[in-house]
Amino acid sequence: xxxxxxxxxxxxxxxxxxxxxxxxxxxxxxxxxxxxxxxxxxxxxxxxxxxxxxxxxxxxxxxxxxxxxxxxxxxxxxxxxxxxxxxxxxxxxxxxxxxxxxxxxxxxxxxxxxxxxxxxxxxxxxxxxxxxxxxxxxxxxxxxxxxxxxxxxxxxxxxxxxxxxxxxxxxxxxxxxxxxxxxxxxxxxxxxxxxxxxxxxxxxxxxxxxxxxxxxxxxxxxxxxxxxxxxxxxxxxxxxxxxxxxxxxxxxxxxxxxxxxxxxxxxxxxxxxxxx
Amino acid sequence: xxxxxxxxxxxxxxxxxxxxxxxxxxxxxxxxxxxxxxxxxxxxxxxxxxxxxxxxxxxxxxxxxxxxxxxxxxxxxxxxxxxxxxxxxxxxxxxxxxxxxxxxxxxxxxxxxxxxxxxxxxxxxxxxxxxxxxxxxxxxxxxxxxxxxxxxxxxxxxxxxxxxxxxxxxxxxxxxxxxxxxxxxxxxxxxxxxxxxxxxxxxxxxxxxxxxxxxxxxxxxxxxxxxxxxxxxxxxxxxxxxxxxxxxxxxxxxxxxxxxxxxxxxxxxxxxxxxxxxxxxxxxxxxxxxxxxxxxxxxxxxxxxxxxxxxxxxxxxxxxxxxxxxxxxxxxxxxxxxxxxxxxxxxxxxxxxxxxxxxxxxxxxxxxxxxxxxxxxxxxxxxxxxxxxxxxxxxxxxxxxxxxxxxxxxxxx
Numbered sequence: 001x002x003x004x005x006x007x008x009x010x011x012x013x014x015x016x017x018x019x020x021x022x023x024x025x026x027x028x029x030x031x032x033x034x035x036x037x038x039x040x041x042x043x044x045x046x047x048x049x050x051x052x053x054x055x056x057x058x059x060x061x062x063x064x065x066x067x068x069x070x071x072x073x074x075x076x077x078x079x080x081x082x083x084x085x086x087x088x089x090x091x092x093x094x095x096x097x098x099x100x101x102x103x104x105x106x107x108x109x110x111x112x113x114x115x116x117x118x119x120x121x122x123x124x125x126x127x128x129x130x131x132x133x134x135x136x137x138x139x140x141x142x143x144x145x146x147x148x149x150x151x152x153x154x155x156x157x158x159x160x161x162x163x164x165x166x167x168x169x170x171x172x173x174x175x176x177x178x179x180x181x182x183x184x185x186x187x188x189x190x191x192x193x194x195x196x197x198x199x200x201x202x203x204x205x206x207x208x209x210x211x212x213x214x215x216x217x218x219x220x221x222x223x224x225x226x227x228x229x230x231x232x233x234x235x236x237x238x239x240x241x242x243x244x245x246x247x248x249x250x251x252x253x254x255x256x257x258x259x260x261x262x263x264x265x266x267x268x269x270x271x272x273x274x275x276x
Numbered sequence: 277x278x279x280x281x282x283x284x285x286x287x288x289x290x291x292x293x294x295x296x297x298x299x300x301x302x303x304x305x306x307x308x309x310x311x312x313x314x315x316x317x318x319x320x321x322x323x324x325x326x327x328x329x330x331x332x333x334x335x336x337x338x339x340x341x342x343x344x345x346x347x348x349x350x351x352x353x354x355x356x357x358x359x360x361x362x363x364x365x366x367x368x369x370x371x372x373x374x375x376x377x378x379x380x381x382x383x384x385x386x387x388x389x390x391x392x393x394x395x396x397x398x399x400x401x402x403x404x405x406x407x408x409x410x411x412x413x414x415x416x417x418x419x420x421x422x423x424x425x426x427x428x429x430x431x432x433x434x435x436x437x438x439x440x441x442x443x444x445x446x447x448x449x450x451x452x453x454x455x456x457x458x459x460x461x462x463x464x465x466x467x468x469x470x471x472x473x474x475x476x477x478x479x480x481x482x483x484x485x486x487x488x489x490x491x492x493x494x495x496x497x498x499x500x501x502x503x504x505x506x507x508x509x510x511x512x513x514x515x516x517x518x519x520x521x522x523x524x525x526x527x528x529x530x531x532x533x534x535x536x537x538x539x540x541x542x543x544x545x546x547x548x549x550x551x552x553x554x555x556x557x558x559x560x561x562x563x564x565x566x567x568x569x570x571x572x573x574x575x576x577x578x579x580x581x582x583x584x585x586x587x588x589x590x591x592x593x594x595x596x597x598x599x600x601x602x603x604x605x606x607x608x609x610x611x612x613x614x615x616x617x618x619x620x621x622x623x624x625x626x627x628x629x630x631x632x633x634x635x636x637x638x639x640x641x642x643x644x645x646x647x648x649x650x651x652x653x654x655x656x657x658x659x660x661x662x663x664x665x666x667x668x669x670x671x672x673x674x675x676x677x678x679x680x681x682x683x684x685x686x687x688x689x
Contacts, residue, residue, distance in 0.1 A: 095673075124473045127498035182671045189645040196641055200634040209499050211439075211510040211620045213630065214430065216327045221295045228288045232281065239277040269295055 006064030007122060013057035014078065018112050020050030021081070025105035032102040035169045040098040047101060051085045058082060065122045070138035071129050073266065077115030079138070080262070083146030084108045087190070091150050095183050099173045103160075104153035111149075114263070133205035140197040145258055147191035148230075152255035154184040155248035162245055181243050184251050192230045199223050218269035222261040229254045280346065283339045290335065294326030336427060343424045347417055358413050361649060364398050364405035368653050372664030374675040376682040379660035388663055391681040392652055404661070407651035412669070415644025422640050426633025429626045437624035445517055445533060445616045449484075452621055456487040457505060464617040466514065472571060477511050479617045496619065512620040516555035518579055519612040522548070525605045535616050547586050550608055554580040557613065559594065567594050579610040650674060 001009070027043035030036050058079065061069040069075040088104045158180040164170060175183070202220070207213035214220060233250045236242040242250070298309075301324060306315035322329030360366050380388065385404060389397050394406035440453040449460040463480040478497040483504045485491070494502035494509070502509040517535040521528070522542055530542045539551040556569040559578030567580060582592045585603055595601055601608040650667035663682050667674035 124469055124471065124475070127474060127476050130476070131499045176672075178672045179676070182673050185671075186673070193638075193641045193645055196638055200638060203634065204631070205499075207627065208501060211501070211508070211512065211622050213627065216294070216299070218295045221291050225288055225291050225295075228284055228291070232284045232288070235277060235281055235284065239281065265295075 003064045003066075006060045010057045010061040010064060011120065013053050013060065014116075017050045017054040017057060018109075018116060020046050020053065021085070021105060021109050021112055024050060024101065025109050028099075028102040028105055032099060037173075040101065040173070043101055043105075044092065044098050047085065047105070048089065051082070051089060054078075054082050054085065061122070067125060068135050068138070070134060070142075071125060072118070072123070074115055074118035074120050076138065076142075076262075077111055077118060079142045080145050081108050081112040081115060083142035084111065084149040085146075087143065087146035087150045087187070088153075091154075091183065091187065095175065095179075097173060097175055100150070100153060100157065103156045104150055107149050107153060128209045131205055131209060133201055133208070136201040137198060137205055140194045140201060144191045144194035144198055145262065147187045147194060148226075148255050148258045151184045151187035151191060151251045154180055154187060155251040158184065158248040159245065159252075162248075177244060181247060184248065185237065188230055188233060188251060188254070192227065192234070195223065195227055195230070199227065218265045219261065222257070222265050222269075226254065226257045226261050229257050277346070280339070280342045283335055283342060286335050287339070290326055290332055293323065294332075297323050297326070299325055299327070336431070340424055340427055343420045347420050347424075350417060354413055354417055358410055361410045361413065361651065362407055364400055364403065364653065367651055367664070367666070368400065368403040368405055368655055370664075372651075372653070373666040373668075374664070374678050376663040376679065378682075379657070379662045380654070380682070381659070382656075382661055385654040385661040385663060388654075388681045389652060391684070392650075392665075392678065394652055402656040403653055405651070405653040407649070409647045409649045412643050412647035412649045415640050415642075415647065417640070418643055419637055419640025422633050422635070422637030424633070425636055426630055429629030429631075429633050433624045433626035433630060436626060437622060439623075440621040441512070441618060442621065443515070443535060443616055443618040445535075445614060452483075452507075456485060457507075458484040458486060459509075459619065459621070460484065461617055461619075462493070464514070464615060466615060468572075472573060474572075477514055477617070479509075479511055479619060481509055481619065483507075483509075507621050507623045510620040510622065512618045514615050514617055516557070517614050517616045518552060518555060518610050520550055520552065521609045521611065522550065523607045526607075529606070533612065533614075548603065548606055549584040551582040551584070552579060552610075553582055553592065555613055556580070556594070559596065561594070574613055577610075577613050579613075581608075581610070583608070648674075652678070 024043040024046040027039045027046065031039035031043060058069050061075070070079055084104065085108055088100065088108070092098055092100050157174060158177060161170065161174055161177060161180065174180070199220075202223075203213040206215065206220075229250075233242075233247065233254060236250065237247055297318060298305075301309075303315050303319050306318050306324065309315075310318075318324050322331065326332055382404075386397065389404065389406050394408060396406060398405045438453070440455075442450050442452060442459050444450055444461050446461050446463050449458050451457070452459050460482040461479060462482055465478050467475040467478065469475050476497050478495060480493070480495050481502060481504075482491055482493040485505060492504040494504055496502040496509045496511045498511050501511070515536050517533055519531060519533045520540045522530040522540065524545075529545070530540060532540050534540055534552055536552050536555055539549055541549045554567075556567055556576075556578045558570040558573055558575040560568055560570045560576075562568055567578070577597045578594045579597075580592065580594045581601070583590045583601065583603065590603065593601075595608075595610060597609075597611060597613075599609075648667060648669045650665065650670055652663065652665040654661040654663050663678075665674065665678040670677075
């Protein structure tokens with residue numbers, strides 16, 4: 001299969017993936033709003049199929065482009081959505097609750113929608129991006145952002161559950177608040193660990209490429225800000241016993257910082273990461 | 277910890293604030309961008325160089341002191357906790373954070389241990405006990421230590437590091453700052469792809485140590501710096517250079533290769549200065565945007581120059597290679613466009629410390645989040661075993677897992 005065919009395959013699979021994620025989001029919404037329990041199961045399966053096709057799309061683009069598909073806005077956005085889907089599926093499986101999809105799939109759909117609006121052209125890499133560290137740096141960022149996305153979704157669930165009365169449906173499909181709080185904490189832990197990997201692998205790479213492992217570039221600075229916000233979250237949980245609602249609000253703020261680091265910095269604060 | 281929370285919050289605000297204000301500009305620049313009042317405030321508060329100003333350094337220093345104090349204070353209790361976490365007697369006479377209501381027989385109790393991932397079981401008189409992941413107690417402590425090493429490495433690196441920039445054409449030799457080393461650029465090449473995009477910049481370099489007469493050679497390209505004499509040489513960037521030819525009444529007066537940004541002044545005739553502002557390899561004069569280059573290939577070279585004559589600037593214009601510039605008896609032409617290389621040289625003896633700090637921080641996070649201590653024990657009474665468990669960080673998720681494992685055995689009854 002030639003380069004053009006692979007990229008065409010990626011383009012088609014990307015479109016199908018986006019439709020599947022959208023369908024999953026709608027089904028999860030019906031499940032939650034109309035209490036149709038089967039809808040969540042179908043949504044879950046669509047999500048899994050979407051994830052598999054999304055993975056194939058990324059592999060096809062990688063082979064077609066002759067490099068890792070992680071070097072421009074489109075590629076990072078689609079990888080971000082893939083990472084969020086991966087962490088979401090793992091959390092749904094591990095903690096046995098499908099309702100998480102209701103809150104996470106809209107975020108995923110927005111991100112893949114953002115990817116769809118970007119330029120999909122495959123361009124050759126500039127010398128600074130031709131490094132083995134690219135794979136470590138960006139793939140850890142994808143998992144970190146995905147985990148923070150899941151913590152955001154779980155925290156939203158917590159805040160909504162906090163406002164709603166306990167019905168049989170809620171009890172059956174949404175874990176108790178203290179479990180939600182703990183699951184959000186687990187997602188933040190995963191995200192913070194991988195964000196730390198991202199920052200450190202990025203610093204090692206920057207040292208080799210630019211001669212400085214830390215330059216206070218806006219992207220670096222905002223990665224640090226995000227890291228500090230989640231570090232604050234963890235400390236507040238210990239020190240102030242900030243569990244539950246306060247922690248959920250803090251996790252939501254943390255994800256806003258993640259989104260600003262990803263989209264806001266590229267838009268408003270260009271620096272040496274402007275290609276990212 | 278309250279103080280640490282305040283410091284972290286201040287760091288968040290300082291870092292975020294610093295990213296919104298363009299760093300390293302002058303009062304005039306800020307006044308033009310914002311207002312004179314804002315510019316005054318920015319300069320007075322050090323917001324023009326947030327990450328180096330005294331209050332930012334002070335916050336970071338206080339954070340270091342806090343990390344040291346925190347780790348020192350916690351060390352004895354952590355050691356004690358670590359030792360005691362493996363002692364069955366500490367637990368078996370107490371109720372756990374979670375306890376099963378229904379007792380099991382011994383075989384079932386052992387199965388619960390196995391289902392929960394405990395392999396080594398200590399058997400005592402009337403009890404079974406297992407604990408794992410005691411190392412997890414050290415997570416936060418190791419993480420704090422890593423951050424401390426990282427900040428110290430970064431701070432010392434900022435104070436001790438030496439950075440030099442040397443640029444030149446192949447064949448040129450230049451001193452590296454005020455050191456005894458001379459850098460010779462043996463060769464410089466730009467690898468282009470078929471579509472004319474740059475694949476790699478590569479400089480072949482030789483460093484000569486004037487103090488002992490030794491030399492070392494290496495190749496530096498982007499993402500692959502060269503190490504020589506304890507210094508690291510980075511392929512930083514490139515630029516254009518060209519030969520400037522000046523004649524007087526047709527007689528050659530001066531011919532010199534200069535880089536963009538440099539000038540030529542004729543010896544003994546200081547009234548003529550030619551400055552090379554820019555070079556366009558594939559020149560095109562766009563009516564809207566002005567001079568530009570259509571590609572990076574030398575198809576239609578043009579040189580943007582400024583000329584100063586008799587102490588006055590005569591003008592600035594673009595000159596094609598086929599054209600001449602005549603000023604009284606002088607004639608100026610440009611030729612031989614070529615690329616020069618820019619090499620960044622750095623010596624930071626503390627980079628390794630920052631790297632160690634980063635790796636220790638990661639280790640601490642792994643310990644804190646994924647090596648979580650838990651203990652399970654079963655106490656016998658009249659031939660029946662009651663299960664208990666604890667996991668300080670596992671919380672309700674550990675409780676649910678524990679109860680699922682025990683309930684599974686109960687349901688088998």
